[in-house]
Amino acid sequence: MPEAMDLPRYRRLTAPYYRLEGRRCKKCGAVQFPAREACGACRGREQEPYRFSGRGTVFSFSEVAMAPQGFSGPYLVALVELEEGVRVTAQLTDVDPDEVEIGMPVEMVTRRLQERGPQGQGYLVYGYKFRPALVPKASTPARP
Amino acid sequence: MRDVFIIGAGQTPVGEHWDLGLRDLGASAIRAALDDATIETVDALFVGNMLGGAINGQENLGALLADAAGLLPAEAWKVEAACASGGAAVRAAALSVASGAHDVAVAVGIEKMTDAVSESVTAGLASASDCDYEASHGLSFTALSALLMRRYMHEHGVSREDFAPFAVSAHRNAAANENAMFREPISIEEFVRSSQVASPIGVLDAAPVCDGAAAVVICSRDALQGHHRAVRIAASAAATDTIGLAGRADLLTLGAAKRSAEKAFAASGFGPKDFDLFEAHDAFTIITALSVEACGFAPRGEALKRAAHGCFARGGCIPLSTFGGLKARGHPVGASGAYQIVEATLQLRREAGPNQVPGARVALTQSIGGHGSVAVTHVLEA
Structure with missing residues (x-):
């Protein structure tokens, strides 16, 4: 990727990157991420914004050793199957590589994806990553 | 659609060609294919290439290679379909002849990857995926x-x-x-x-990751000559x-x-x-x-x-x-x-x-x- 000031590009992606927002078809109710002009199921054109829950399970994963420009390995990436039945590709975070397995419950968190532009003078791109789902523990004491 | 035939094939060795650039590799494969077909000129040139702009800072490969291979003023342009660009260029040439628009066309697939460091090549290759929803992550x-x-x-x-x-x-x-x-x-x-x-x-x-170019000459049945060892598409x-x-x-x-x-x-x-x-x-x-x-x-x-x-x-x-x-x-x-x-x-x-x-x-x-x-x-x- 070129070291260009492509700030508007990521501003355009605010809804999907920050809120995991896709589309829902007004005709058949099918949801999709990312948004496309027509419904993936019935090709209907009448759609509305739909915010995914951010909960899902790991469908497949990889540990990237040789990273592309703008990233530094190793880090984990995955295909996550959201509970709405739609998949999303993202990084995994807050997890040991040895602990990841297919089927593991995960949840969306907002994290730094990249620094763009000249090093130290560019801007930060934030977006979704997924971490192991935090299961509420029965023994957790009530907050004072 | 008319029947189309391959009457010439040429290639450069694949490897790290520190002494050869885009134009050298492309022209070499094209000339080898033309020599194999024993013809001098073609109506059109279709160039399959993915990373010319990203890695070599060179687009407009149609004109570049038509010029370098001595095919001017033939119609020529680049066809891009990520790693399928070479196959797409052959299909474009075949369609152009099958449709009757041209009688003889050449398709060349070319890539010069070693002009960039590996992080740049890795990023360039990632541009074949969904940039907003895969590469950017x-x-x-x-x-x-x-x-x-x-x-x-x-x-x-x-x-x-x-x-x-x-x-x-x-x-x-x-x-x-x-x-x-x-x-x-x-x-x-x-x-x-x-x-x-x-x-x-x-x-x-x-x-x-490597460099190389391969080309085929494609023609209609009318343009076939007796000595051609033609293969039908x-x-x-x-x-x-x-x-x-x-x-x-x-x-x-x-x-x-x-x-x-x-x-x-x-x-x-x-x-x-x-x-x-x-x-x-x-x-x-x-x-x-x-x-x-x-x-x-x-x-x-x-x-x-x-x-x-x-x-x-x-x-x-x-x-x-x-x-x-x-x-x-x-x-x-x-x-x-x-x-x-x-x-x-x-x-x-x-x-x-x-x-x-x-x-x-x-x-x-x-x-x-x-x-x-x-x-x-x-x-x-x-």
Whole structure:
């Protein structure tokens, strides 16, 4: 990727990157991420914004050793199957590589994806990553 | 549509060509194909290339190579379909002749990857995926293949080692190919031990970064001359699938590869049992397996079992990547689809030397871009 000031590009992606927002078809109710002009199921054109829950399970994963420009390995990436039945590709975070397995419950968190532009003078791109789902523990004491 | 024929084929060796640039490689392959066809000029030139702008800072490759190869003022432009660019350029040339717009056209696939450091090449290759929803999240091209491979291993209960026969066989086939980049054999042990690029993909699962160009001259029946050793393009077909892997309902079926193969089978009248060889898009061992299954050479999930039985080696039921394929001949990305056509042409002309598949009469080639988001399939007949 070129070291260009492509700030508007990521501003355009605010809804999907920050809120995991896709589309829902007004005709058949099918949801999709990312948004496309027509419904993936019935090709209907009448759609509305739909915010995914951010909960899902790991469908497949990889540990990237040789990273592309703008990233530094190793880090984990995955295909996550959201509970709405739609998949999303993202990084995994807050997890040991040895602990990841297919089927593991995960949840969306907002994290730094990249620094763009000249090093130290560019801007930060934030977006979704997924971490192991935090299961509420029965023994957790009530907050004072 | 008119019948179209391949009357000339040319290629440069694949490797790290520190002394040769885009124009040198391209012109060399084009002139070799024209010499093979014993013609001087063509009506049109179609250039298959993926990374000229990203890596070489050079677009407008149509004019660049028409100029460098002495084809001015022929119509010429670049065709881009990621790693399937070479196959797409051949299809564009075939369509231009089949339609009657041109009588003689040349297609060249070319890539000059070693003019950039590996992080830039990795980022350039990632541009074949969905930039906003894959590459921008740190998914390299290899990482996306790794997601496919991990899921394949999970669903079909196979191990990384089970993918070894594809790579071992490719290196064995490349040994006698003087244009191949890797002519040394590899063992299953070396395959298993090779360092990880993006787990579970190791270095020996993957095709190398390299330079190369391959070209074919395509003409109508009217333009055929008595001395031409013509190979007929019995079918040319292409299809697409979602740009991102996440959008595929069935992750382990390469829909575009399957649909383009089905279209090519319907148009040519040939089916999986009729082919004498298959030049597959073996950029990663997982892609080889999925391409083999998409084309009907193995049922879903059975490709590795057949590979273990030697089905895809020379002398097997359907020899694969007979000159070493992308894995061992090398994968100059936008050129690979054209190399496949050149190699299949040599097989059908019985000019494949030590790599000759005995009695080869019908060949299948499949060029895949962006993890199956685009695929171009050709059927060639002697």
